[in-house]
Amino acid sequence: ANGDDRSNVIVVTSSTPAESKSTVAINLAVAFAEQGSRVLLIDADVRHASVGNRLNIEGEVGLTQLLTGQASSTDVIQKYWRQNLHVLPAGKQTMSPSVLLNSPAMSALLRQTSKAYDYVIIDTAPMQVANDAAVLAKEGASLVMVVGFDVAEKQRMRAVKQELDVLGVRIMGVVFNLAEADRQKYGAY
Numbered sequence: 001a002n003g004d005d006r007s008n009v010i011v012v013t014s015s016t017p018a019e020s021k022s023t024v025a026i027n028l029a030v031a032f033a034e035q036g037s038r039v040l041l042i043d044a045d046v047r048h049a050s051v052g053n054r055l056n057i058e059g060e061v062g063l064t065q066l067l068t069g070q071a072s073s074t075d076v077i078q079k080y081w082r083q084n085l086h087v088l089p090a091g092k093q094t095m096s097p098s099v100l101l102n103s104p105a106m107s108a109l110l111r112q113t114s115k116a117y118d119y120v121i122i123d124t125a126p127m128q129v130a131n132d133a134a135v136l137a138k139e140g141a142s143l144v145m146v147v148g149f150d151v152a153e154k155q156r157m158r159a160v161k162q163e164l165d166v167l168g169v170r171i172m173g174v175v176f177n178l179a180e181a182d183r184q185k186y187g188a189y
Contacts, residue, residue, distance in 0.1 A: 006140035009110055009120045010172075013133035015160045017126050019148030022050045024175050025123035028144075033085035037118035040077070042088045044132060045125045046097040049090030055080055062091030067105040086117075097125070101132045107139060127160045134169050142172040149178045 012025040022045065029041040043051035044063060052059020057078055065071035066088070080087045100106065101124075113120045122141065124133040137143040143164070147157070164171065 006110060006114045007142060008118060009114050009122065009136075009141035010144055011122045011124055011133045011136045011141045012144050012146060013124045014126045014146040014148065015152055015156045016128045016148075017048070019126070019146050019151050020177050021126065021146040022054065022123050024144075024146045024177060025121050026051065026054060029085060029087075029119070029121045030081070032119045032121075033082050036084065038084045038086075038116075040086045040088060040113050040117045040120045041080075042113075042120065042122045043090040044101060044122050044136070046090045046093050046100065047125055047129060049093075051087065051123055052089035055087060057087060057089060059089030060092050062089035064091035064094050064100060066091070067100055067103060067109065068094065069105075098130055098132065098135075102135055106136075110136070110139065110141070127163065128156060131163065131167075134164055134167050137164075137169045138167055143169060144173045144175060145171050146175045146177050149176065151178060 010028065012021050012028065014021040025041065029039050033039045041051065042063060043049050046064060049059060057080060061071055062076050066073060066076050076091065077086050077088050079085070110120065122136060124136065127133060133143060
């Protein structure tokens with residue numbers, strides 16, 4: 001990315017919990033890395049961190065400690081699976097996640113990493129929990145909404161869309177998740 005362009009930063013969220021957005025974020029990062037891109041996967045869902053556990057990497061020290069100056073990037077960014085796939089776990093929550101993700105330190109981190117990597121994938125809290133994803137997308141990142149089949153509710157999704165419209169944030173893409181190809185319900189679509 002050139003200058004302050006953050007179009008290679010992809011924020012992954014959902015309207016509610018249990019739509020498997022973290023799995024989508026991980027799979028997206030792996031897919032880009034498989035193609036040879038340099039990728040950083042950031043777990044910014046500090047309230048309910050799961051990326052570290054799912055990838056079986058140490059996640060006690062991570063984004064939180066990096067942004068508060070308690071650790072350096074070399075301490076917390078870990079290589080995973082391939083040389084070109086790096087992971088920044090959430091770390092232990094020590095302060096308000098909203099304050100942390102709205103901080104100048106977070107903005108600086110995204111500015112630096114968007115230049116150092118081909119793609120930066122950020123797993124964030126569901127919009128029902130916090131609007132962290134919208135805040136990050138407003139800074140220039142692309143927003144991907146994960147919609148869980150039989151989990152997402154139309155009313156909640158409409159509310160999220162309205163909130164994003166008010167904030168001037170566009171949804172770049174939607175991932176329809178947790179669907180089974182042979183489900184009878186598809187006859188209605």
